[in-house]
Amino acid sequence: MRSAFERYEQGSAALLVNRAWCKGCTLCVDVCPSRILALDAAQLVHVSDIGKCIFCGLCAARCPDFVFVVERPKRRNARVRAGAGSN
Amino acid sequence: MRSAFERYEQGSAALLVNRAWCKGCTLCVDVCPSRILALDAAQLVHVSDIGKCIFCGLCAARCPDFVFVVERPKRRNARVRAGAGSN
């Protein structure tokens, strides 16, 4: 069973990605402000450059399949909570 | 089968009463402005004095059992149409 989360780190922050739950809908690709997400040949999401990730969490917020988990240092909270998505 | 309407006349006006359909609920008795309706020993409506009838039709309007029919000369219409019953 493919189920483990792959871990992409940038300092103390990390983006966890579970490709086993991905269905290739591209909602995350569409929403990523850093343009670091894309589908691979197997039509599953992959992270092209974790160095550019701002850990905004929009990929996780948009993903209907719980593919993403964002681990952040505490201080980032304020900024992230004001993230996009509201009318 | 008891089903015929009994006819009570007053000049060219008449009150028709079908006791076979009466169930003795007294709604007509209650509403009759001339107090000429009552239940008899068999608990059915009877007309005590057709001479006092004003042919207002309230007995018919209130009766849930189609027991009454009022036959009137045409000229009475206006008065009767303004009969009671509205809020």
Add this chain to the structure above:
Amino acid sequence: MPRVGEDLRKYLRVEMLPNVWCPGCGHGNVARGIAAALDDLQLPLEQLVMVGGIGCSGRTPFYFNASAMHTTHGRALAFATGIKLAKPELTIIVTMGDGDAAAIGGNHFIHACRRNIDLTAIVYNNSTYGMTGGQHAPTAPRGTRSSTTPRGSIEPPFDMVELALGAGATYVARTTTFDFEELPRRIAEAVRHPGFAVVEVLTQCPTFYGRMNGLGDAAAMLDYERDQTASCERITKEDLVGKLPLGVFRQAECPEYVREYAALCAASRGEGGQA
């Protein structure tokens, strides 16, 4: 409207009378209201179908000199929908009780409101299940007693007018058996309305609801109807406090389903529809 006291026998299936209802039951008042409305409407009776549900009110169709379909509990509107779409030239009046329309039949009721098919639904609201012996109905006010709420009901009731409006009905009115002049007027309006029309009629059940709640005989219950209600049009806001409003709550011309369907068929005729 016919004159008060008019001979309405031609609208009745007289050989089925006397009706099955208890002495003083308001359903007979509603039936008279329907007959008076028919006298006003002057419809061809052979094109009229009366459709009833199960319960005291569901028996109404038997007493009219028209086609009659006494259906199943709560589903009268589903049958009526099929009849109307299969033969749009028919006029259809559906008689339902509160248990019928609001309890088991609530879904068919709201969908009929939504679809806006040209049917007239008369909801006899006597706050009880009469035919089965006086059980609680979902229109009965909080605190009222019945054979299934011997200690008083703790449930909020439906307001059938609000429910019909919320579901999208295009004609919605409420009246009472007390008002024997407004009752046929509303029914006639509803039948004339080109779409789905709901008339809720507050009606007395002296045998169960009245007796169990100490409301007196039929005459006293009619007075109670009068005292508990007020016209939504004629009075000030203060008069309405604690009273159930009566009158016409919506009367809107909206696309009617049968006509829309006919247009759909006409538009599709070119396609052929391979078979």
Add this chain to the structure above:
Amino acid sequence: MPRVGEDLRKYLRVEMLPNVWCPGCGHGNVARGIAAALDDLQLPLEQLVMVGGIGCSGRTPFYFNASAMHTTHGRALAFATGIKLAKPELTIIVTMGDGDAAAIGGNHFIHACRRNIDLTAIVYNNSTYGMTGGQHAPTAPRGTRSSTTPRGSIEPPFDMVELALGAGATYVARTTTFDFEELPRRIAEAVRHPGFAVVEVLTQCPTFYGRMNGLGDAAAMLDYERDQTASCERITKEDLVGKLPLGVFRQAECPEYVREYAALCAASRGEGGQA
């Protein structure tokens, strides 16, 4: 509310993932919204029961680390009512689709609204029957296509908010899968509400509704949700024209059924109740 991107796995029955929904299906967004709300609510999960109907949305309970009851089509609220009354200490979230809640389950929906039992009902409105292949749903706007309205629907849709209000619900809100912050907030509010709470969520079905109506992929459908709606609180009347309002439409404290019932029991205890 949890931070955006938070690890919500502890609320999930991870061994049931990936879920059954199609790529880009908004039901997964709703599921995340529920998980985020749970993170906010900090309820004991062993006292949480998720109850689902039949259809795509009905599968939601399987994916949560709580008790799960996947019931029958349209009837989830009836089961939930039984669970809650039999064990009032449980928290119950009911997930239903539009076909589930508004078509076959409309009657249970309006009666749950009326009774005001402390349950939370989440109505996933994607305007279609997804599980069975994209048939017309009673929430789908007039003119939309589906496998059963190949020429466009001629039916007016339900407005679920209006329906819930008309039926007497005490908390009524509408939100969208677009708004991933408001969605969990509404769900948490609804769970906290001491009475029956309805949250309608507009959600995308790219596989059927989107494809059949030319609305593009999931991302495009989220934008469409945004463009078709407007908050009922923040904007002027002109902004609302042609848009579906979002927000909280009613939030009222009314007698809650389970508490009323407990009071009834307490009051009746003196009687003994002969047996």
Add this chain to the structure above:
Amino acid sequence: MIPHDPFQVRLSGSGGQGVILAGVLLAEAGMHDGLQVVHTQSYGPAARLGAAKSEVVLSRHEIAFPEIGLPDAVVCLSRDAYVKYGSQLARDGLRIVDEQVASELPVAPDGAIVLPIIRTARELEAGGAITANVVALGAFVALSGAVSEDGLRRALRERVKPETFDVNQRAFDAGLRLGAAIAAAKAG
């Protein structure tokens, strides 16, 4: 006590006359007397509006079949009830008919005991006639002896609302007197 075994009684009247309760009281009286009893009744709109019936089987033995065949006694409190339920009766059976009912019949019922049941109740109550059922039971007990006075009094005490017990007690006594007078006349 019961003249035959089983002893089958059919009470009938119009809806609201309380014949259902009368049957229940009779059955309970039989039970208090140590008999096996079965009570059946008509139901639904017919029972509320038209003619209602209430039937009791009394026996010293287990009662296999719950319905009554040819009744050993009938009591009729309304014309419609008489037409519908009053005609069948075992040979030498007891038929009690209210005088008002009898007066409405084209032909007087053969061998019936005609009693002023409703009138007696009305006089007792000064208006209504809701105890006609209990007056009738009193007459029935006096004439048939099928159940004991004590059994029926106990049934009344246990079954009717406390506030109506007195008037029912008086109705029962009045009925007993009506019946006893006829019984005495017959015996004399």
Add this chain to the structure above:
Amino acid sequence: MIPHDPFQVRLSGSGGQGVILAGVLLAEAGMHDGLQVVHTQSYGPAARLGAAKSEVVLSRHEIAFPEIGLPDAVVCLSRDAYVKYGSQLARDGLRIVDEQVASELPVAPDGAIVLPIIRTARELEAGGAITANVVALGAFVALSGAVSEDGLRRALRERVKPETFDVNQRAFDAGLRLGAAIAAAKAG
């Protein structure tokens, strides 16, 4: 035409790859060739999300049993489909697997014909790969000879939307060429 009678084909892929339609086209081609045909398929969320299958039985005679036993040919367009439906095959059966699928398998499928089906489709369409199903059919027709080219072209013409006929036609041709190349190599 069909190498055995009945000839049983199992097409599989992920939801959205059009294997259901491919099966229908194959069955219609067989029908146009004068064969008896039965087509069955998987349904529901599994078919939309996971692995979908589409099965065709071709025969010169009436087909009693509609499902296939051990297939005479399998076509796999996705890894999940291969895992679920790709392993069973009659001895000497034909197994066509997309190159991408083959690359994801831990062990190369024994005796399989690996073809760049999805890539070919993608090149034809400049982006999507919705004609992979028809490319696969072309290869299948070339390699199996079970149905005629003409039959399949007629099925395409009658079944696909007019605006997509051209691209499908080209996909079919490309598939034929892929298959023919292998066939020639084998024969050679």
Add this chain to the structure above:
Amino acid sequence: MRPMRLIQGNEACALGAIRAGCSFYAGYPITPASEIMEWMARLLPPRGGVFLQMEDEIAALGAVIGASWAGAKAMTATSGPGFSLMQEHIGYAAMTETPCVIVDSQRGGPSTGMPTLPSQGDVMQARWGTHGDRPAIVLTASSVRDTYEVTVAAFNLSETYRLPVVLLLDAILSHMRENVELPELEVVDRARPDAPEGFQPFAGQEFLPFGAGANVVVTGLAHAESGRPRSSDGVNLERMLRRSLDRLAADAELISRYRTYRAEDARHLILAYGITARAARAAVDRLRSDGIRAGLLELQTLWPFPERLVAELASRVEQLIVPELNLGQLVWPVRAAVAGAAPVRALNRADGRLFSPPEIAAAVAEQEVAHAAGR
């Protein structure tokens, strides 16, 4: 011994439910079952039990199943039209192995039919009314006292086998009154696992309700023993259905309630059930007094159908007579079980009236073999 009382069949049913520990009732009014509901409305609140009037019969049984999964012993009662509406949820209860009791007081059918008149027209529906196969226990009763006892038995069987149990009454039995002493009867509660850890809700008879430490999964889809859906894999489903059916078969003697009357040396065996068994019993006495060796097999458990018992008795008689207040229902499995060992005669009426003892006696006495039923 409790005091002698005159009570109605429907009241006895409600009292039996209370005795059995029923703490949840949800229902909807219908003749002739309404009094069961009315009694439960009176009896439950003082005991802290839940009484709920639902919007329809479908919702009533849905609430009952939900309550059962919340741990309550739960019941509903209805008549034919409501019983038809409940069929989907009866299947759901069977699929989810939910203990609950459904009372159907039979009235004249089909459809609205004859609401106040008795019938035995739902006997096959009680077994076959829902789609798909399911293990079924269906009981019936012929007296007010039986009604009380069989209601307790219905709960006990329901708790033991984790199944919906159907109790068939009829319009006469529901409404008739008899003098009875209500005995204290033994009560069975559903088995609980020792600990919630690792609890598999569909691995056996043990049960844990919602909120008891195991996050139970319940679905009407085919599922694994964990409760998780397996809607495309029927092997589990068939195994679980067969396990339930086998368990019922193994416990046939416990489940099968019946009584015989003068059957030991009978040449003419009347097989009857419910209200009809009373006339049959009287007919046996009548026939015996005329020198005809008649006997009665009265079934209280209709399903699982006691095939072995019927086959065994059939092998010793000249004929079986099966009187039913329907147009021939239980006679089908009787004929299947008898398998030609003796002629089986169906005696049917569907006019809303009971068979009288003389009618049954006359039918037994006729020596000619009537047409077999069901045509």
Add this chain to the structure above:
Amino acid sequence: MRPMRLIQGNEACALGAIRAGCSFYAGYPITPASEIMEWMARLLPPRGGVFLQMEDEIAALGAVIGASWAGAKAMTATSGPGFSLMQEHIGYAAMTETPCVIVDSQRGGPSTGMPTLPSQGDVMQARWGTHGDRPAIVLTASSVRDTYEVTVAAFNLSETYRLPVVLLLDAILSHMRENVELPELEVVDRARPDAPEGFQPFAGQEFLPFGAGANVVVTGLAHAESGRPRSSDGVNLERMLRRSLDRLAADAELISRYRTYRAEDARHLILAYGITARAARAAVDRLRSDGIRAGLLELQTLWPFPERLVAELASRVEQLIVPELNLGQLVWPVRAAVAGAAPVRALNRADGRLFSPPEIAAAVAEQEVAHAAGR
């Protein structure tokens, strides 16, 4: 002869309905029947027929019955859960002698079960699912072409006998495609009286819809021939039910659709129906080639059950084998009809898979007599 086409079972059903003159469809989505609805949504509007998606299956059949009384030939289609919900209205249609067709594409049950997998689990429900007794006609089919023809037959029988007719398909047949030529078939319309005057809607087979000059009265209560309710008098009702049942019995040969295959000299008779009959037919060939004299009786009419036919064939064989995709349903009436004349072996599976020809052949070849079904 019309052109050869590749069509799905559900499409064939829709085309059969159109061919039979169906002008009204009301339904509700459900797997695996939804495509029937989708085809009707496409086919009806251009023909001026009515297509209606209702709020549930109960409403769908209600609308169908209403439409039939407005004069339309009307149909609905569903699967198990919806079929369970329709049971009350099936009884109403029977009670009101309403011509209509109800298609049930069977899927794995009970309850939500296995929505995409085939089953024959609703065979008894189709006969006994509603409360009370009723005349029932239940048909089934085993191929796409049969589906077309049997749908036409369902309408014709429905119109002839003024009854709801049930057509049982299954998930495989509904979704499979076969090449077929669709023949022109004869179509029957309900009989009309010469004049509306004095028309008694329930005096016989003649029918007048609403709005045709007679103010027809229709009720689900027991009623007189005039249609007027007689809810406390079952004599009328029983007479009318028996009249319908007798008519079906008298016309048994017209109604009973079946085919035999190599049955003349068979020692082992397989009695099968629906999709299972196809495997059975292949099994017969396989057994014959092994020298075993097997034969097939394929029933298309399941109810009224062809008792005489089965009894007659049973008298000539060593054993009957009844394979069903359920846990033993039609085997009950088979056993009743056979009455011990030959051993009857039930072969059952309820795991959502079809019997394969080798499985059936192996079961026939086994000489040992297995346990009878239903325990």
